[in-house]
Every structure is written in structure tokens, then in C-alpha cells.
Amino acid sequence: MPPLRERRLMDFSLSAEQQEIHARVRAAAQEISDPRGMRQWKELARLGLPGAAVPKEYGGSGLGALDTALLYEGASDGGADTGLLFAAAAHLFACARPIVEFASARTREALLPALCSGDLIAGNAMTEPDAGSDISRLATTATRVDGGYLLDGVKSFVSNGPSAGLYVTYATTDPDGGYFAATAFAVDRDSPGLVAGEPLDKSALTACQASEVRFTRCFVPDDRVLGSPGQGHLVFQTSMRWERSCLFALYLGQQERLIRHCVRHARQRRQSGKRLADLPPVADRLADMKLRLESGRLLLYRACAEIDAGGDPGLWVALAKLAVSEAAVATALDASRIFGGRAFLTEYGIEEHLRDAVPATTFSGTSDIQRQLIAREMGL
Structure with a gap:
């Protein structure tokens, strides 16, 4: 072992570029006043928050996890509303990132540019009345039909639920599949059989509206499956790694x-x-x-x-x-x-x-x- 004075110290400092990212967003966040409304999503998009970790080819900033975290930390430090930032983080980490990593090329091209620009808001439809983080016990089902699946079930506490134009959701496709029981889907709001409820009356994170979302024989085409059938657990855990850190x-x-x-x-x-x-x-x-x-x-x-x-x-x-x-x-x-x-x-x-x-x-x-x-x- 080399003498203590010769050992290389671990560098915990941020690079000049990372410091600039944090400072720039921190200053800009002070200009965001009213945290509610579509206009604020445009402000967040101007700061690069909704598409921070999305590749540049799809309209994002192409940042890694650490630089993305610095954006959100800086925006919060600068005074942006916590609920508004939570809404953007749920949009990015629980919805856009699964599309980046698991959607088909056609679906990525169709959805990601609008998700990054703020023109399309995504809702995270995972939690159910009787199921939280256990994706192997979802009551929502997806039944295989010609060309896709029929979704039936209810999701609760859907972040961005009332305003979302797209929902990333999970449903049981094989009740006996264990780890491979569930499948992930990207579902358009205007899909027949999908009904988003009224905003829940919350006392916290109020700028991030939440609601129930109900699926009744809601058809989802095959090209909106994220990953392969039965990979819902993998999709969810991958998104949670981003969310539990960067958010x-x-x-x-x-x-x-x-x-x-x-x-x-x-x-x-x-x-x-x-x-x-x-x-x-x-x-x-x-x-x-x-x-x-x-x-x-x-x-x-x-x-x-x-x-x-x-x-x-x-x-x-x-x-x-x-x-x-x-x-x-x-x-x-x-x-x-x-x-x-x-x-x-x-x-x-x-x-x-x-x-x-x-x-x-x-x-x-x-x-x-x-x-x-x-x-x-x-x-x-």
C-alpha cells in the first residue's frame, strides 16, 4: 500500500460544465412563478427538464443520470415549486425513460419529441387501490387479442393523470408468471375505454395533479408494448432506478x-x-x-x-x-x-x-x- 501522502484523493467536485448546468437552471427557476398550467410545462421544457435524459435525436438533452439530477436539484434550489418539479420528474423517469429504453423505434419517434418539448404530458399509471410497488400482483389485466391487448382495471394516484395525453401503465398478462406476470404499455389518452378521473384533492405536491385512470376493454396495439410481453417487472425496475435517484x-x-x-x-x-x-x-x-x-x-x-x-x-x-x-x-x-x-x-x-x-x-x-x-x- 502506498504511503498516505502518495495516495490519490477521490475527486468529489463537479466539473465546470456541471457547475454551469446547476447555476444556469437555478437562476432560471427563479422566474417560474405560477406552478400550474400548461405554460409552466413550456417553461420547464425551456430549461430542458422534461427531456433531460432523452437522447438528442428525439429532442432531449441526452444527459446522463448525474447531470439530469443536477438539473432538478438546481431548479429546486432556485425556487421552482416542488410539486411542479415532481410532475416533470414523474413524466421523465417513470414514462419517457421506459419509452427510450424499451419502446420500438417507431414508437420512440412518434412520442419522444412531444414529450421533450412539453407538448405532450405523460402520466405514471402504476399504483392500484390494492397494489403499490408489487408489480407481480396487479389486478389490472391485459388480454391478448388480434393486433394487441385489451386492458381492464383501475389505476389510482396517477401522477399527471388529469392532464396527461399519454399513460405508461402495467397490467397482468400471465397470472401465473411470477416475475414475468406483467407487461408495460404506452397508452394514448384518447384510446376508447380509457377514462381519466377528476383531480384528487391533495394537501401536498399540489402542482402535480393526480387522479384515477380507468381502463375498460381499452385496446392497445402491439407496437405500444414496452419491451416484450412479460417484461413489465424489468421495465418498472429500470425506471425506478432513475426515479429513486434523479427525482x-x-x-x-x-x-x-x-x-x-x-x-x-x-x-x-x-x-x-x-x-x-x-x-x-x-x-x-x-x-x-x-x-x-x-x-x-x-x-x-x-x-x-x-x-x-x-x-x-x-x-x-x-x-x-x-x-x-x-x-x-x-x-x-x-x-x-x-x-x-x-x-x-x-x-x-x-x-x-x-x-x-x-x-x-x-x-x-x-x-x-x-x-x-x-x-x-x-x-x-
């Missing part, structure tokens, strides 16, 4: 904003003649917030780097998703304690950050599921 970069940006907000408040606010910043419990809490942020960032960047390297990122993706989602909730709670009663006044924005953080430990696989995945990777 959660927006929560790094959210934590960065919260910490800055809390530091300013602690410096300015006085309690019993002292600045909050001079009170050890407040300083300790802020140190813990910074520790969680930077620990999660290292894990998330590592997960993205593993995806870009083409290796097996499973362990790092699960670690990153668990660390960042739990940190987002803990940091938002700590911010509410630092602000005290003011945290529950909407003008300070703390309560909104808390509401938007709490779902992070549930969607894309709960924290308990991530712990099971980590334990499996450890050989338990």
Missing part, C-alpha cells in the same frame, strides 16, 4: 433552500435578548440539517454515477432514496421548530415545505421497501 435531487434543492432560510432567520430573530443563532440547540439543529443534506447528496450522486457507469446501482439507489427522503422530512420538521409558531403561517413557506416533504418517504417505494432492498443487497 430525489429535487429534495436536495429543497433542503438547501430550507437551510438558507433557517440560517437567515436564526441570525435575525432575537429571543430573550439573544440571536437564535447564539442558542446552542438551534445551532446544533442546523448542523444536523447540513449533515443530512450532504450525506444524502453523496449517496445520490454515487447512485447516479453507478447508473451512468452501466453497473448494478441497486444498493446505491436504495440507500440514496432512503437517506434523501427521510432527510427531507426531518429537515422540514427541524425548520418548523426553528421558526416556532411562525412555521404555521403561510407567508414563511415552512408548512408548505413540510407538506411537500412528507410524501417522499412513501412514493417510489416506501422507506420500509428501501430497507428491504438494502438488506437483500447485503445478502440477508
Whole structure:
């Protein structure tokens, strides 16, 4: 082993180009005001968010996982609405990426340019009333017919459901198939037999509308199958690797904003003649917030780097998703304690950050599921 002074240090710094990506998007995100409406999708498309990880030949930016994560982190750090960024991330990672990796050339050419430009919004139709992340137990079925499949079933909590023009969904094609039980599909909104419900009344991530989507003998042609019949599990897990890493970069940006907000408040606010910043419990809490942020960032960047390297990122993706989602909730709670009663006044924005953080430990696989995945990777 070479002497310590001769060992090469691991480089954790971002390249100049990556720093420019983050700074550019962070600055531009400050101009996005109203997070609702189709116009904001055009703004997101101008920043390259909906098609960040789509090849340039289809209208995307052709970025890898790490550079895509930097885009979402920068946009969140710059102040873009968390729900709006979540909507764009669900569109990209749960819908566009499966089309990139598993659709036919004809389907990619037909769908991806509009998905990247913001002209077409995609909805992630995976969750069911009685099934979350277990793709082998879906009640929605796809029955083989001449030229395609007939879909029957109900999907719940469909991200972008009310406004989507395209849905990536999963259905059981072989009830006894185990790992190969399900198949993935890209389904047009105007397909006969498809009905999107009204927006759900949510208290968090409100700029990302969600709804139920119902399929009743909904015909899907063969060229809209993603991958091969029975490959639904593979399609879903591949998309989840992107989603559980890159999507959660927006929560790094959210934590960065919260910490800055809390530091300013602690410096300015006085309690019993002292600045909050001079009170050890407040300083300790802020140190813990910074520790969680930077620990999660290292894990998330590592997960993205593993995806870009083409290796097996499973362990790092699960670690990153668990660390960042739990940190987002803990940091938002700590911010509410630092602000005290003011945290529950909407003008300070703390309560909104808390509401938007709490779902992070549930969607894309709960924290308990991530712990099971980590334990499996450890050989338990």
C-alpha cells in the first residue's frame, strides 16, 4: 500500500460544465412563478427538464443520470415549486425513460419529441387501490387479442393523470408468471375505454395533479408494448432506478433552500435578548440539517454515477432514496421548530415545505421497501 501522502484523493467536485448546468437552471427557476398550467410545462421544457435524459435525436438533452439530477436539484434550489418539479420528474423517469429504453423505434419517434418539448404530458399509471410497488400482483389485466391487448382495471394516484395525453401503465398478462406476470404499455389518452378521473384533492405536491385512470376493454396495439410481453417487472425496475435517484435531487434543492432560510432567520430573530443563532440547540439543529443534506447528496450522486457507469446501482439507489427522503422530512420538521409558531403561517413557506416533504418517504417505494432492498443487497 502506498504511503498516505502518495495516495490519490477521490475527486468529489463537479466539473465546470456541471457547475454551469446547476447555476444556469437555478437562476432560471427563479422566474417560474405560477406552478400550474400548461405554460409552466413550456417553461420547464425551456430549461430542458422534461427531456433531460432523452437522447438528442428525439429532442432531449441526452444527459446522463448525474447531470439530469443536477438539473432538478438546481431548479429546486432556485425556487421552482416542488410539486411542479415532481410532475416533470414523474413524466421523465417513470414514462419517457421506459419509452427510450424499451419502446420500438417507431414508437420512440412518434412520442419522444412531444414529450421533450412539453407538448405532450405523460402520466405514471402504476399504483392500484390494492397494489403499490408489487408489480407481480396487479389486478389490472391485459388480454391478448388480434393486433394487441385489451386492458381492464383501475389505476389510482396517477401522477399527471388529469392532464396527461399519454399513460405508461402495467397490467397482468400471465397470472401465473411470477416475475414475468406483467407487461408495460404506452397508452394514448384518447384510446376508447380509457377514462381519466377528476383531480384528487391533495394537501401536498399540489402542482402535480393526480387522479384515477380507468381502463375498460381499452385496446392497445402491439407496437405500444414496452419491451416484450412479460417484461413489465424489468421495465418498472429500470425506471425506478432513475426515479429513486434523479427525482430525489429535487429534495436536495429543497433542503438547501430550507437551510438558507433557517440560517437567515436564526441570525435575525432575537429571543430573550439573544440571536437564535447564539442558542446552542438551534445551532446544533442546523448542523444536523447540513449533515443530512450532504450525506444524502453523496449517496445520490454515487447512485447516479453507478447508473451512468452501466453497473448494478441497486444498493446505491436504495440507500440514496432512503437517506434523501427521510432527510427531507426531518429537515422540514427541524425548520418548523426553528421558526416556532411562525412555521404555521403561510407567508414563511415552512408548512408548505413540510407538506411537500412528507410524501417522499412513501412514493417510489416506501422507506420500509428501501430497507428491504438494502438488506437483500447485503445478502440477508
